[in-house]
Amino acid sequence: MNIGTPNESTIVSLAELIRDLVGSSSRIVLVDRPVDDPEVRGPDIALARNVLGWEPTVRVQDGLARTIQWARGSWS
Secondary structure (H helix, E strand, O other), X not given: XXXXXXXXXXXXXXXXXXXXXXXXXOXXXXXXXXXXXXXXXXXXXXXXXXXXOXXXXXXXXXXXXXXXXXXXXXXX
16 A cells, blocks of 8 residues: 655655755765666555545655654754
8 A cells, every 4th residue: 555645756856855954965966767767656545545544644845854853863
């Protein structure tokens, strides 16, 4: 069962968001994709909606910010 956001985003945009949220100036390096890399990464959450009555309620940005805050507290 797919659990996630049905909103598709690129890996580059996700990397940029994480870099910005942690306050890094790291350069993002693009490499060739593997041959079997999927073209679409947006999960179909219909089964989770139907069986569990579940839908995402936390935006990706907010979930990442919470995760970063947790990780910083765990590694201090």
